[in-house]
Amino acid sequence: MRRPRLAEFVVRSKRREYFSNVKLLTFMFQLLSMGLVLLNTRQALTVNSLVFSGLLIGLTYLSNVLVQRYTKGDNYLIMIANMLFSIGIVMIYRINPALGERQLLLYTIGVGAFFIAYYFLHYTGHFWENKTFFFLGISIAMLAVTLVFGRTLGGATNWIEVAGFQFQPSEFTKITFAFFIAAFYANHAFFKQKLGGSLFLMIATYILIGIFFLQGELGTAIVFFAAMICAMIAFDRSRLLLFANIGLALAGLFVAYRLFGHIQVRFEVWLDPWADPDGRGYQILQSMFAVASGGLFGRGIGLGQPGTIPLAHSDFIFASIIEEMGIFMGIAISLLYLIVFYRGLKISLSQTNPFYKVLALVISMMFAAQAAIVIGGVLKLIPLTGMVLPFMAHGGSSLLASFVMLGALQYSSVEQYPEVALEIKE
Amino acid sequence: MKSKNRNRILFLLVIVAVLFLAVSLYLVYFQLFEADELAANSLNRRNYIDESLVDRGDILDRTGQILAQSQATDTGYQRSVTYSVSLSHLIGYNSITYGKSGIEQSYNDYLLNIQDRDAVGKLRQVVTDGTVGNNLTLTIDHRLQLLANDLLKPYLGSIVVTDAKTGEVLAMASSPTFDSDWIDQNWSWIIEDQTAPLLNRATQGLYAPGSVVKLISAVAIQESGIDQSYVDTGEEMVTGYPFVNYNNAVYGEIGLRQALIHSANTYFANKSLQVGADKMAEVAGRFMIGEIIPFDLSTARSSSPYQSGMADVDLAAASFGQGTTMVSPLNMALVTGTIANGGTMMKPYLVSEIHSPQGSLIRRTTPEVLSEVTSRRNADELRADMQAVIEGTSAAIWSAPVGGKTGTAEAQDGLVHAWFTGFIPLDDRDITVTVVLENQTMTGAGAASPIAAQLFQWIYDNYHHE
Numbered sequence: 001m002r003r004p005r006l007a008e009f010v011v012r013s014k015r016r017e018y019f020s021n022v023k024l025l026t027f028m029f030q031l032l033s034m035g036l037v038l039l040n041t042r043q044a045l046t047v048n049s050l051v052f053s054g055l056l057i058g059l060t061y062l063s064n065v066l067v068q069r070y071t072k073g074d075n076y077l078i079m080i081a082n083m084l085f086s087i088g089i090v091m092i093y094r095i096n097p098a099l100g101e102r103q104l105l106l107y108t109i110g111v112g113a114f115f116i117a118y119y120f121l122h123y124t125g126h127f128w129e130n131k132t133f134f135f136l137g138i139s140i141a142m143l144a145v146t147l148v149f150g151r152t153l154g155g156a157t158n159w160i161e162v163a164g165f166q167f168q169p170s171e172f173t174k175i176t177f178a179f180f181i182a183a184f185y186a187n188h189a190f191f192k193q194k195l196g197g198s199l200f201l202m203i204a205t206y207i208l209i210g211i212f213f214l215q216g217e218l219g220t221a222i223v224f225f226a227a228m229i230c231a232m233i234a235f236d237r238s239r240l241l242l243f244a245n246i247g248l249a250l251a252g253l254f255v256a257y258r259l260f261g262h263i264q265v266r267f268e269v270w271l272d273p274w275a276d277p278d279g280r281g282y283q284i285l286q287s288m289f290a291v292a293s294g295g296l297f298g299r300g301i302g303l304g305q306p307g308t309i310p311l312a313h314s315d316f317i318f319a320s321i322i323e324e325m326g327i328f329m330g331i332a333i334s335l336l337y338l339i340v341f342y343r344g345l346k347i348s349l350s351q352t353n354p355f356y357k358v359l360a361l362v363i364s365m366m367f368a369a370q371a372a373i374v375i376g377g378v379l380k381l382i383p384l385t386g387m388v389l390p391f392m393a394h395g396g397s398s399l400l401a402s403f404v405m406l407g408a409l410q411y412s413s414v415e416q417y418p419e420v421a422l423e424i425k426e
Numbered sequence: 427m428k429s430k431n432r433n434r435i436l437f438l439l440v441i442v443a444v445l446f447l448a449v450s451l452y453l454v455y456f457q458l459f460e461a462d463e464l465a466a467n468s469l470n471r472r473n474y475i476d477e478s479l480v481d482r483g484d485i486l487d488r489t490g491q492i493l494a495q496s497q498a499t500d501t502g503y504q505r506s507v508t509y510s511v512s513l514s515h516l517i518g519y520n521s522i523t524y525g526k527s528g529i530e531q532s533y534n535d536y537l538l539n540i541q542d543r544d545a546v547g548k549l550r551q552v553v554t555d556g557t558v559g560n561n562l563t564l565t566i567d568h569r570l571q572l573l574a575n576d577l578l579k580p581y582l583g584s585i586v587v588t589d590a591k592t593g594e595v596l597a598m599a600s601s602p603t604f605d606s607d608w609i610d611q612n613w614s615w616i617i618e619d620q621t622a623p624l625l626n627r628a629t630q631g632l633y634a635p636g637s638v639v640k641l642i643s644a645v646a647i648q649e650s651g652i653d654q655s656y657v658d659t660g661e662e663m664v665t666g667y668p669f670v671n672y673n674n675a676v677y678g679e680i681g682l683r684q685a686l687i688h689s690a691n692t693y694f695a696n697k698s699l700q701v702g703a704d705k706m707a708e709v710a711g712r713f714m715i716g717e718i719i720p721f722d723l724s725t726a727r728s729s730s731p732y733q734s735g736m737a738d739v740d741l742a743a744a745s746f747g748q749g750t751t752m753v754s755p756l757n758m759a760l761v762t763g764t765i766a767n768g769g770t771m772m773k774p775y776l777v778s779e780i781h782s783p784q785g786s787l788i789r790r791t792t793p794e795v796l797s798e799v800t801s802r803r804n805a806d807e808l809r810a811d812m813q814a815v816i817e818g819t820s821a822a823i824w825s826a827p828v829g830g831k832t833g834t835a836e837a838q839d840g841l842v843h844a845w846f847t848g849f850i851p852l853d854d855r856d857i858t859v860t861v862v863l864e865n866q867t868m869t870g871a872g873a874a875s876p877i878a879a880q881l882f883q884w885i886y887d888n889y890h891h892e
Contacts, residue, residue, distance in 0.1 A: 234434045277469050285469060292464035293472050296457060305472045327457045331450040338446040345439045349432060361435065368442050375449055379456070 022079045023064050026086055030057050033090040033301055040302025052093065052101060059104065060086060063111045071118050073413030074347060078114070080340050081391050081406055085399075087333065088392030091321050092313045095306055099313055099394050106396045110403035117407030122414075128179065129355040130187050135180035136204050142169040142176070143211045168397035170212065170220045174366055175404050177208065177224060182359035185235050198232065198241050202248075209252075216262045219373055219385030225249055226369035227362045234348075234361055270383035283309075287316050287378050290323040291330075298326030313394045315386065318378045330375075333392075337371040340364060347413040360412035363405045478503055481783075483537040483559030485517060485529060487568040488596075488778065493517055494530070496559075505530075509568060510607040512575040515600045515626040516566065516723070516776065519609040527624070528606075529562065529776065532722055536560045536780055536788075558783035565594035565778045573884055574599040577877045582864040583843075584627035584755040587881065590763035591855040592793040593772030598756075600627040629719075630726040632752040633862055636833030636870065637689045638845045639747040641761055641808065643698060644682055646709040648804040650701045654682045662692035664742045669695040672834075683811045686831065691746040698745030699738055706745065707732030712799045713761050714771065715753060720796070722776040728753040747833060758847045759860040760796070765812065766829070766849040766856035769805035771797040809849075816848060821875035825886045826850050830859075830878065832870030841865040846874035850882045857885050 034053040038045055060082045067078040085107060093100025121128070128135075146169045149160050159166050184191060184201050191200050205228045212221035232242055257263050265280060273281030273288075286309045293299065306312040306320035313320070322330045344364020351357040367390050374389050376382040388395055390402040464470070481503055485494040494517050496503040505520045507513055518528020526534060537559045574585040578601040587597040604616050604623040616623050625631060647654060660676035662669045671677070671691050677684065685693035698706060707730060711717060716730035731740065731749035743749045753761075756774060764771040773796035780789040799805075812829030816822050821830050830848020837843050847860040859881045861874040 230438055233438060234431065286471075288464055289467065289470040289472065291453075291456065292461035293470065294457075295461070308471045322453075327453045330453050334446045334450050334453075338443055341442050341446075342439060345435055349435055361438075365438070365442075368446075372442075372445055372449065379449070379452065381449070381452065 022076070022083075023061065026060060026064075026079065026083050027057060029083070030060070030086050030090070033086075034093075036301035037090060037094045040300065048101075049097065052097070052104065055104060056086070056089065059108060059111075063114075066111075067114075067410070070115070071410055071414075073410055074343055076343055077340070077406055077410055077413070080336055080343070081403070084333065084336055084389075084391040087321060087325075087329070088317055088389070088394075090301070091306070091317055091324070092394045094302055094324075095313045095320065103394050103399070106399045109396075110399045113400055114403040114407035114410070117404045118411045121408060121411040126355070128183070129353075130183060132180060132183040132187060132191075135176045135183055139173050139176040139180060139208060140211075142173050143208065143215075145169065147211060147215060166396075168395070170215070170217055171397040171401035172404075173208070174220070174223065174401055175408070177205075178227065178359060178362040178366060178405065178408070180204070181227065181231050181362045182355050185231065185358040186355035188235070198236055198238060201228065201232075202241070202245065206248075206252075213256050213260060213263075216260070217386065218263060218266065218383070219370070219377075219387035222373055222385065223366055223369045223387070227365050230365040231358060231362055235358060266383040266385075270380065273380070283311070283316070284380055284384060286310060287319040288380060290316070290319040291327075291379065294323040294326050296327045298322065298324045298329065300324060314388050315374075315384075315393070316378055317393045318375055318389060321392075333389075334371075334375060337368055337390075341368040343413075344368075344409060347409065351412060356412035360409055363409045363412070366405065367402075477538065479557070480538050481558040482520075483539070483783070484561045485537075486561065486563050487566045487571075488564065488594075489567060489569070491568045493564065493566070493568065505607075507606050509572060510605050511603055512572050512599070513566075513568075514603050514606040515628070516564070516571075516598055517606060519606040521609050521613075524609060524613055528626075528723060529564070532724075533562055533777060533780075536562065539783070560783065560788055561781045562777050563779040563781070564776055565589075565596060566598070566776065567596050569888070570597040570881070570884065571599065573597075574881065575601070575603070577880060581866075582621055582627075583862045584631055584860075585877070585881070586628050586755045586759040586858075586860045587885070588759050588763055588774060588858045589855060590766040590849060590858050591772065593763070593774045593796070594778065594793075595774055595776050596857065598626075598628045598776075600625070600631070626723060627862075628755045629721060629723050630754065631862075632726050632728065632754055633843050633845070633864075634747070634835035634837075635751055635753045635758065636747040636835035636843065636845055638758055638761075638831050638833035638847050638870075639751055639753070640686060640689065640694055640745075641765060641812075641831055641847075642710055642713050642715065643694050643701075643706065643745045644686060644808055644811070645713075645765075645800050645804060646701045646706050647682060647694075647697050648807070649709065649800060650705050652697065652700045654697075656680055656685065656693050656696055658690055658692050660692070662695045662742070664695055664699065665738050667739050669742060669746075683814055686811045687815050689746075689832070691748075694746040695742035698741055701745075703732050703736050703741050704734050706741065707734070709800075710751075712771075712797050713764065714757055714797060715751065719754075719757060719760070719774065721756070721774050725756060726754050728757045747835065755860050755862050758845070758862075759858050762812075762830070762847045762849055762858045762860060763856070764797070764799045765805050765808045766851075766858060767805070768802040769798070769800040770795055771799050812848065819871060819875060821846060821848060821871075821878045821882070823850075823879055823882045823886060825883070825890070826852075828882050830875075832875060834869040834871075837865050839865075841867060842869065844868060844870040844873035846870050846878045848878060848882075850885055852886070852889055853891065857889065859885070 038049055064079055068075050089100055089103050092103050146160055159168055191197050205224060209221045209224055269280045273284045277285055290309050301324050304323040306323055309316045309319055341364045344360050348357050348360040351360055370387055370390055373385050374387050377384040388398050482496040484492055487493055492508055493513055494507045496505050507517050516528055518530040520526050520530040539557055539559045570587060574597045578585050578599045582601055585599040588595050602621050602623045657679050658677040669691055677688050677690050710730045710732055715728045718727050719725045729752045731744040731751045744751055760771050773794040775791050778791050782788050809829060812831060813827050816828050816830045828848055828850045830846060833845030835843040844863040844866040849856040849858045859878045861877050863873050866873045
């Protein structure tokens with residue numbers, strides 16, 4: 001075995017130091033915040049709550065270590081995700097301990113899914129890199145099933161029930177859609193010759209977006225659109241198509257606004273929530289009150305009133321967190337998502353395999369777009385879209401899908417030797 | 427191609443970074459410029475959820491009777507006022523929907539025990555479970571307050587009883603009243619009621635004073651050093667306008683005391699022109715006419731009619747109470763208190779002590795001079811005049827030589843506002859009583875004096891040899 005040279009050693013030990021610092025920060029946050037939860041919410045120090053705190057600290061630490069040891073590539077991703085998850089679950093547990101415990105269970109499954117996704121891609125090799133139609137088919141099929149068998153919850157028909165479990169297929173469609181775009185650009189030459197190139201991508205994406213509009217899922221539609229546009233900006237030459245798309249999107253939004261009552265309502269509420277403060281404007285106003293009551297440093301964990309916010313543990317968790325942890329925590333969360341995006345783009349830049357290059361970009365764009373849309377909605381910068389923050393909000397489908405995507409991103413960060421040509425062919 | 431590709435990805439990074447930084451900046455902007463107003467919005471349920479978790483402090487009267495207290499319920503603390511009708515203007519209401527008034531409003535920070543905190547500290551303190559507020563002790567005597575309310579019940583108007591020596595308010599009644607414990611249920615008809623039950627007439631009602639204002643004119647006459655004698659012919663011509671006495675009476679040769687006893691308009695019309703508008707305005711100002719009276723409840727500013735260069739007719743009319751003067755009952759009580767107290771106006775107050783939940787004293791109000799109005803000699807002379815005024819009238823009681831002045835001010839539809847303001851000497855102090863009744867058919871002496879007499883009698887019976 002080759003002995004590491006000194007410079008290499010220094011770099012390595014420095015990196016290790018960073019990692020342990022990040023782990024220490026996560027641990028400190030968990031310890032302090034859970035301590036405050038147990039002190040302030042009259043939960044009392046039951047065996048359950050202590051076991052929960054121990055498990056939270058233990059499991060996140062374990063996932064940090066396991067990912068570092070058993071996967072290659074970017075070790076920061078899981079750490080950022082763990083930090084975001086920790087901030088979220090502390091809030092969820094503080095609002096409702098039962099939901100918090102469920103979230104921890106889902107997290108464990110989620111981390112499992114992360115490894116499954118990673119090793120699945122690792123062992124199936126390059127098999128998936130040209131299965132464009134397969135991914136598109138799966139995406140459309142999942143949404144079609146939802147449209148037929150779906151149940152309406154919270155204004156959107158996007159739930160299906162399988163064997164007693166409720167799923168939100170649109171969350172998992174994000175995964176297949178990301179793979180679809182990656183496969184499309186990895187085989188760009190083929191599509192260019194046979195199927196109209198980017199036009200094909202556009203039509204496929206608009207079909208999916210159309211289904212989302214039918215279901216009332218404005219948010220996911222925007223995330224899909226953002227993912228497609230960003231892939232086009234990065235990997236497509238045609239500026240014309242790009243602007244055509246933006247024009248089409250605006251026109252589409254206008255048509256949808258005229259066509260669908262639920263979208264009109266969202267815009268009206270956004271423009272003037274005070275018109276119906278106890279009815280349609282209730283959610284967003286309560287969210288605004290929570291943010292306004294928090295101040296720079298928050299009212300303290302367990303000392304606020306997130307109970308007054310509807311869906312304080314899921315759609316409006318950002319508002320709950322700001323109320324109790326302050327504007328600075330809100331900024332910190334925004335920056336954490338920005339770092340996820342930055343890491344994703346870094347992976348995309350250094351990746352030589354076109355499939356994973358595109359995949360990394362699309363996945364990180366989806367995370368960023370989703371976070372931005374949710375935060376913007378909660379702050380009333382844009383209309384509410386009914387989505388949740390990745391890794392933070394309570395919800396099995398979202399958490400699971402996010403970890404699968406993170407697993408795929410992790411695998412994308414592993415250096416690969418291209419079997420396909422380095423550049424995307426025109 | 428490769429570097430182009432790289433630039434485009436970096437372009438995306440810049441776009442998204444700007445996006446998230448913009449959101450962060452907006453958060454800070456929101457916190458600095460919009461949050462306070464939003465957080466204070468009445469639809470923000472935190473504002474009352476928080477407070478309902480605090481055991482709001484008790485309010486007691488000077489005898490130790492509990493006037494307002496909080497009782498624990500399943501959802502938090504519920505406020506209840508002991509004499510919620512008689513005390514509604516003093517204690518005020520404390521409503522989730524309609525806010526606060528009275529002492530509940532002005533001493534909210536003390537009652538919640540958040541008086542020493544900045545905005546952030548307040549929020550944090552308020553929500554901490556188990557907070558107990560401070561207890562207030564009022565200068566009010568609930569027995570006197572109930573009596574004043576009973577006496578006032580048939581009328582619209584106000585009664586103010588103060589201690590001239592200290593400025594303590596012993597009773598302060600306003601009619602019509604409302605039930606502060608039922609404010610939420612009754613709000614709609616209370617605010618639609620034309621008689622304005624929510625208005626605390628004692629501090630915020632402004633009335634034309636009629637002849638009671640002659641007390642102020644008398645001090646101006648005393649101070650200006652002019653000849654106080656006058657020969658009344660029943661008419662005083664001022665620039666072609668004839669001023670006459672009530673019932674066209676003719677009093678002959680009179681001095682200041684007789685002028686006050688008979689409430690001779692002609693006398694004051696004549697003398698005020700010699701005193702001049704500037705002097706009248708100066709004295710009225712020292713009596714806090716036209717000034718804001720600092721008090722535990724919000725007060726309306728009485729309006730002074732005097733300005734330099736005003737027409738003689740206006741000056742003469744104002745001097746005996748027919749001008750544009752508007753005074754609040756509290757202001758008039760302070761005027762009388764000043765004369766009874768040797769020319770020094772004491773600052774009125776309602777809250778005498780604030781105790782922490784553990785019983786230690788947080789704040790004690792010490793009597794404060796509000797205005798040095800006139801000399802002891804002038805005041806004592808006027809005090810004797812006022813006693814002479816009341817002798818043998820319906821305001822007099824057998825037990826003590828009370829002093830006072832009545833007033834009758836024209837109101838709408840041929841009706842009048844009936845005034846009485848006076849004092850009763852006790853062992854070492856004087857208690858003032860001021861009564862104003864709106865829209866009466868009888869004069870101040872006819873309508874207001876008998877009510878004052880009953881209050882004087884009660885005060886003598888209960889406070890003499892105290």
